[in-house]
Amino acid sequence: MRLSFFEPRTMARLGYALLRRFLRRLASSLAPWATARQAEERLRVEIEGHLALQTAENIRSGLAPTEARRQAALKFGGLEPIKEMYRDQRGLPQLESLIQDTRHALRRLRMAPVFTIAIVVTLALGIGATTSIFTLVHAVLLKSLPVVNPAELYRLGKKSHCCYFNGFNQKDEWSIVSYDLYKYLRDNTEGFAELAAFQDSTPILGVRRSGRSDAAQSYPGEFVSGNYFKMFGVGAYKGRMLTPGDDQSNASPVAVMTYRLWQERYGSDPSVIGAIFNLDDKPFTIVGIAPPGFFGDSLRNPAPDFFLPLNTEPYVDVEADLNLPFQHWLELIGRIQPGANPQALEAEMRVNLKQWLLAHWNEMSANDRARFPEQTLYLSPGGAGITTMRELYQRWLQILMIASGLVLLVVCANIANLMMIRGLERRRQTSLSVALGARVTRVVRGNLIESILLSLLGGAAGLAVAFAATGLILKLAFPSLSGHAGVSISASPSMPVLLFAFIASLLTGVAFGVVPAWMAARVDPIEALRGASRSTARAGSLPRKMLVVLQAALSLVLLSASGLLTAALQRIEDQDFGFELDRRLVANINPRLAGYRTDQLHLLYRRIRETIASIPGVSSVGLGLYAPPGGGWASGVWVDGHPAPGPRDDNFSSWNRVTAGYFEVVATPTLRGRGISEQDTAGSRSVAVVNEAFARKFFGSEDPIGKHFGPIPRLSSYFEIVGVVSDARYFTSGLDQPTGPMYFTPEAQADYTRSAGALFLHDIVIAGGPGASVSAASVLQAMASVDPNLPVISIRTLRQQVAGQFTQPRLIARLTSFFGILSLLLASIGLYGVTAYNAGCRTGEIGVRMALGADRGDVIWLVLRGALIQILWAMLIGLPLSFASARFLGSQLYGMNPYNPSVVFAAVLALGASVFIASLVPAFRSSLTSPLDALRTE
Amino acid sequence: MKEIDVRQGTLALMVLKTLDVLGPLHGYGIARRIEQISEDLLAVNQGTLYPVLLKLEQEGSLASEWGVSENNRRARFYRLTRAGRKQLDAEAQSWQQTAEIIARFFAIKAQDLK
Structure with missing residues (x-):
């Protein structure tokens, strides 16, 4: 007997039985889930049959058919809780009901397309803005080089x-x-x-x-x-x-x-x-x-x-x-x-x-x-390598990150508001489900799933927006010459960026789905079913009002910040640069590329000047080591007759080399003496023309004309000063400071005391006559006739050249303005929504008031009053925040007063006007309700 | 005498015993039988029976199939499986023991402990 237990056949049979049992278990735990509908159907048939039998029994014992049926149902108990218990028992209930809830939520979203699209678009903008800025932040501030370890x-x-x-x-x-x-x-x-x-x-x-x-x-x-x-x-x-x-x-x-x-x-x-x-x-x-x-x-x-x-x-x-x-x-x-x-x-x-x-x-x-x-x-x-770019853009990126974060906040507030209103509108439905036995957790979960779905949809759309926006920003912020590599930042989202967008959207969804869900579940079924639209006090209107106030306050901050940035940029672009911007072209060349030797340069420049001057419409042409605005050269200055500067003294000055007539071409006025002219040749004495800042810095109140200075201590009488020109901005760094000292020497006098690189002039400045226009093509043609092997690297107007120096500040001002306008729009929509909803709830009240003799003005005022109080609150909160943000922006305003009253006033006006209009519309509409209709709606 | 609440485990045991005694039965039949035996002392909604039946079926104690009820309707008939019978024996035994122990506790009077 004992031996037979170990017999292979017994073993096999035992194993087979165990396996079959296991499979049956598995099947019975999975099958109900796989065939959920079948299981529901089975329960339905069983209940039906049960009730029929019980009813028949009751009739037999003498009850009337309807009463018999009623008693049977009573005895059976509440259907929904039993179904729920049954489902719980059926296996994998959490997952299954999750899928069920998700499908239900999707169905509900499909049934409300306007709501769904509004939320997805709003979220896409908010998450898109934040994500595209984060892509830049990640690439510039956080990312390491693509190298080993x-x-x-x-x-x-x-x-x-x-x-x-x-x-x-x-x-x-x-x-x-x-x-x-x-x-x-x-x-x-x-x-x-x-x-x-x-x-x-x-x-x-x-x-x-x-x-x-x-x-x-x-x-x-x-x-x-x-x-x-x-x-x-x-x-x-x-x-x-x-x-x-x-x-x-x-x-x-x-x-x-x-x-x-x-x-x-x-x-x-x-x-x-x-x-x-x-x-x-x-x-x-x-x-x-x-x-x-x-x-x-x-x-x-x-x-x-x-x-x-x-x-x-x-x-x-x-x-x-x-x-x-x-x-x-x-x-x-x-x-x-x-x-x-x-x-x-x-x-x-x-x-x-x-x-x-x-x-x-x-x-x-x-x-x-x-x-x-x-x-x-x-x-x-x-x-991260050499982080010049990080140091350069850190501040800007911080500003943009904060601005886009504020936009996201405004977006979240808007979404919370929409969700809450939706929750309130669904109140009756929710109460009905609760009354019919739906569990509160299930109701909350349903709402939560809906908002998570929405936020994930919005997040996905946001990623698409971010991809497009980042590409655009990169192209605008770092323009590259055609054929050259741009800055090595990819617009496509990397893993951290994807993660960032996912978490941002999920947080938005959960945070702003919880409150409405909670509010929906707090409903007392009886209260809701009775119809609560009669009261004037609306539960839950305070959080919605607060959200609108927050939105408006944040938009005020963004608006005033973008106003400040724009105004500062305007101020700096409209300043007097000390040279003429109109009718001036700048062509950039590099004679070194064409293999010119330094002793051939003077002739080359002469031919360039003569050829271009013969183009019809050109009034004058000059060359410089660099035209404004651009990079430059600088070195120490030793003045003849002055004590040598100590180790800590600042004796720096920038310098430039220019051809004869250069000052006339760029229209920098000569204040004293003369400019660089044809009489300065290789054979004549070495001369220099200095700007006012140079004269002030090295000579104070002395007259600089006729004085000598040099680039190294032993050559302190190398240059004789022959003229003083007015200050011109050649550098775009330090724009909040006065122009620095600068001197100009003649191109004809090759200055071998310094690097030979300074002998190659890079910029040709061409002035057109009044009313004449000189085309870039004609300049290119002229240059080709000078030397076809000498490439013109770029040709732009001086105005473009100057504007090019402000590409990034302009982009940032525009982006911030865009964020400001976006949030203003969202805040207006939010206020509109809240005001319209509140007015809608008070239709009955308004009807009564009008029936009792209130006129349309009274009604408009009634609705508007609430909105105006919210605007006032928004300004009360927003103004100090605006001033704080202005302080933060301070260093990026090129010395403009960060507490600029006109900018703040404009922002307040913009906010006030748009939200006023947004609340006027529903106010006006509710004033049109006829009292009779209003009273009948109940 | 008050109606008493019934715990799920107890209800399951009642179901098993009912099917053991009466053979295959539909839900309503089981419910009626429990009512009759307990003489309406149990305050249980008949509906709660169905999740219990499902649970027992999932545990392998019951098997079920479609059949036709007395009034010619489709009905699900439950029967005890071999595993169910074993479970019933085990549970009945432990119930018996519990009941005996509890009964002994109540039988003992203070003077008996001297």
């Missing part, structure tokens, strides 16, 4: 100090180094696995594939150390990346191309790898393509398209910085050894810096030596 990267410097420094002292911290110092730090600092150096700026290279006859095109490039790619852990997409072997003075010149350029310009042609490209007319072999998405060491516009070894810099550039120990132009990023302590590393590098400085003690100026003790450096996390 960015947390291990450290960079030199706390802040970015673009782009060149000269000498042996740097203010505050050493953030830019020379090649010599880089090598010293690299070889003497042990904590780095790899320390790479790269150029801080991206020079534009003239690029032409060798053997092709087409004109050179300009693309930005960057000089990087041989271990640059190894340090980032970035491998080649095709071919190979640069190696330390490529970065030797005797190595054959090679370069790496970005994936973007390879794909867009060369159609992913595999023969590019190994091909010879002429970069600034110097042959380079392209050894590889960088992987897609890699944009170098920093987020910037334009991003480099070529990476060249540092040691090819002297090969490309006539006046190379590479071998000058005092010329600092390189940024450093290093990957630390696993487990290395960055603080110890920083200390080590500080010592190394001092050692290096001491080794160059003989080359140091007295000034450098005096400042030696305070020279120091800092390391900071480098996972």
Whole structure:
């Protein structure tokens, strides 16, 4: 007997039985769910049958048929609770009823298309705005470089100090180094696995594939150390990346191309790898393509398209910085050894810096030596690369983030209001369900599911809005020349952005679904069924009013902020720049790209001026190292006869080199003496024309005409001042400060005391005669006749050039205005909704009042009064908030008074007018109700 | 005597016993039988029987199939399965024991404990 238990057949039978039992269990627990409808039907038939039998029994015992049926039903008990219990028992009840509720909610939403669309569109705008701004915030402020393990990267410097420094002292911290110092730090600092150096700026290279006859095109490039790619852990997409072997003075010149350029310009042609490209007319072999998405060491516009070894810099550039120990132009990023302590590393590098400085003690100026003790450096996390853009836009992005967050709040308030009104309108239905035995939790859950569904729909739509908006913002904020890489920010939402939108929409849904759901469930069935529209006191109207007040107050804040930003921008754009904006064209050229030597330049400029001057309609033409507004050159000034400035004295001035007649072309008035003229030649004495700020700064009340100064201490009588011109704004930084000192020297007098780069003038300014219009095409044609190989990089009017300097502030002012108007619109809709709903509830009351002799004016006032009180509250709350936000904006207003009364007044007026109109409409409508109809509605 | 509430477990036991004694039966039949036996002392809505029947069926103690009732309507007939019979025996036994223990407690008078 015992043995047979272990017999295989018994075992098999046992196993089979167990399996069958398990399957039956499984089937019986799943089947009811899978066939929910069948189960409902079964219960219905059973109940039906039960009641029929009981009724028959009751009739037999002598009851009348109707009474018999009633008694049977009474005995059976409430149908709904039993069905509910039955369903609970049926298995997976939570999930099933969830699906049921979801389907029910979807059905309800389909039945109210206007409500659904209104909510989805509102949410899409709110979440779209917030998400697109967050995409920017994420890309600029939060994201790391697309490289291996960015947390291990450290960079030199706390802040970015673009782009060149000269000498042996740097203010505050050493953030830019020379090649010599880089090598010293690299070889003497042990904590780095790899320390790479790269150029801080991206020079534009003239690029032409060798053997092709087409004109050179300009693309930005960057000089990087041989271990640059190894340090980032970035491998080649095709071919190979640069190696330390490529970065030797005797190595054959090679370069790496970005994936973007390879794909867009060369159609992913595999023969590019190994091909010879002429970069600034110097042959380079392209050894590889960088992987897609890699944009170098920093987020910037334009991003480099070529990476060249540092040691090819002297090969490309006539006046190379590479071998000058005092010329600092390189940024450093290093990957630390696993487990290395960055603080110890920083200390080590500080010592190394001092050692290096001491080794160059003989080359140091007295000034450098005096400042030696305070020279120091800092390391900071480098996972995001060089964060110039972060420093530049942080404040703006914060402002936008706050503004879009406020819009989202307004949107949420609007949605809560709509939901509450919907909840109230559904009150009877809710009460009926509760009276029929629906459980309160189920009712609340139904409402909650509805609002979550809505918010997810809105979130999805918001993502679409965000994608489109981010693309647009990027295009407007960072305009790039055609063919160039724009700033490397993708408009498509990344994982954190998706998560952000999802959480934002879900929070909106849950937070603003809970209150209406709770209010709906609080309903006393009897009260609701009796019809509560008779009362004048409306339960739950306080939260709705508060929401409207909040909306209006926030819109006031946004409106006044956008007003301030717009007014400040207007003020700065309308200021007197010190030169003429109208009828002026600026053409940008780079003679270096066409391979001009410095001794050919004077003739080239003469030919350009003569050719362009002969275009009909051109009244005058001049060239400058840079035309306003643009980047510039600056250096120290030593005045003849004045004591030499101390190590801490500021003797800086910007300078420019211009052709004869330049001041007449840009229409900067000459105040004293003369401007630069044809009489200033290579053979005549070296002269300079200074601006008022220069005269004030270096000569005070003295007359500067005839005085001498120079760019270095031993040449303090190099220039003789022959004229003073009025101040003109060449720089768009520091707009809230007065124009800085500047001097101009003649193009004809080649000034070899400084970098040869200053000999290449970049901007041609063309003045049209009054009433004449000079087309860009005619200028291009003229330039082609001068030299077809000299490309014109861009040609714009001076007004466009100036406007281009304010692209980002303008975009931010416009975005904030858009947010302000959007929230004003939403607030008006919100107030309209609340006022209309309240007026609707009071139809009966209004009817009674009118029947008792109130006229239309009284009725309008009755309805309007409530709305006006809300507006007043909104202003009471909104005004202090506006002033607080103005304080926050203070630094972005270019020195405008942040408490500008006219801006605040305009915002108050805009808010007041639109919400007044929004509440006037329902007030007017309810004044049209006839008392008879009103009383009959009950 | 007051009507008493009935716990679900007790109701389930009554159902099992009813089917054990009377064989396959529809819901109404079970309800009537329970009423008769308890002589209307149970305050239970007849409807609450159906979730209990479903539960027992899911546990495998009952099986059910469609049949025709006395008044020629479609009705679901429940019968005891083998597992149900086992469960009934076990529950009856434990009920018996509980009842005996409780009865003993009530039978004991103070003087008996000396």
